[in-house]
Amino acid sequence: MTLQIPPNCDLTLGLTCVDKSRPGVSVWTMHVDDRFLNPAGIVQGGFLAAMADSAMGASVVTTLRDRKSSIANTEMKITLIRPARLGDHLTCTATVLKPGKVISFVEARIVDAQDRLVASASSTYLIKDRTE
Numbered sequence: 001m002t003l004q005i006p007p008n009c010d011l012t013l014g015l016t017c018v019d020k021s022r023p024g025v026s027v028w029t030m031h032v033d034d035r036f037l038n039p040a041g042i043v044q045g046g047f048l049a050a051m052a053d054s055a056m057g058a059s060v061v062t063t064l065r066d067r068k069s070s071i072a073n074t075e076m077k078i079t080l081i082r083p084a085r086l087g088d089h090l091t092c093t094a095t096v097l098k099p100g101k102v103i104s105f106v107e108a109r110i111v112d113a114q115d116r117l118v119a120s121a122s123s124t125y126l127i128k129d130r131t132e
Helices: 010-014 045-061
Strands: 016-019 024-029 069-080 089-098 103-111 119-129
Touching: 016 089, 024 119, 045 069, 045 089, 045 103, 045 119
Parallel strands: none
Antiparallel strands: 016 024, 024 089, 069 119, 089 103, 103 119
16 A cells, blocks of 8 residues: 555645654644535534644654554544634644653644634554554
């Protein structure tokens, strides 16, 4: 299997990784268009969760150095704090709180262009070494 970078899920959501230069941290952006709105005119929470998941997963990958590993989100909690609306520019910063050989603990914060907190998330990622 060939891995596509960026993966289709990130391309579909319009996510852009703008920084992963520091181990354990990644920063992502997204411009809200009408594809992500629910009937109330605000971003459906699952899209914010997907943004946080992509950012947190990338943050874990930056801690692996030269290890050939795959990662999987084993659980995630998201708290939706304020609505994101059409035209908003969102930024998600994800930080590994505790890197590990098998499990890493990660958190993410999504803010709008005015730096107001839109959502926060936390997750645990399983790290498994690949044999290929």
